Amino acid sequence: MTGIPPVGTDQTNQANNSSKAVAGADYQTFLKLLVAQMKNQDPTKPMDATQQVTQLAQFSSVEQAVQMNAKLEQLLASSSLSQADGIIGRTVTSPDGTVSGVVESVRIYSDGMVAKLKGGAELIITPGIVIS
DSSP: OTTOOOSSOHHHHHHHHHHHHHHHHHHHHHHHHHHHHHHTSOTTSOOOHHHHHHHHHHHHHHHHHHHHHHHHHHHHHHHHHHHHHHHTTSEEEOTTSSOEEEEEEEEEETTEEEEEETTSOEEEEOTTOEEO
16 A cells, blocks of 8 residues: 555645635734724724724734634644654554554654555554554
8 A cells, every 4th residue: 555645745735834824814914904994094083982892802803813723733733743653663454454564654744644664555544543
């Protein structure tokens, strides 16, 4: 099973980076619009205090969501490293039993892990894998 395509190809990594860039761009756009609105409001008719508080709350929510996503990504990366460390040197068997071997190394991608077995075979780590 050495012909398994890599789980985390350049295209997958580029897609993840582009989705992060879009989220960051949306956040930056939101900030620019908020600042522009506040700069351009009529000083003789200031924004209703309720609307201003609502916009500031939205700003705070967006900022917290961006920060939470960053922390979740860090947590997932840490979890993947722990899982990879836990299977190196152990025997893994594919769900159908056709591929089995001792794990030499693990490649971690944003969408999963691939174990390289002694002898050169590779096995995608998915539910149903038997680890012994």
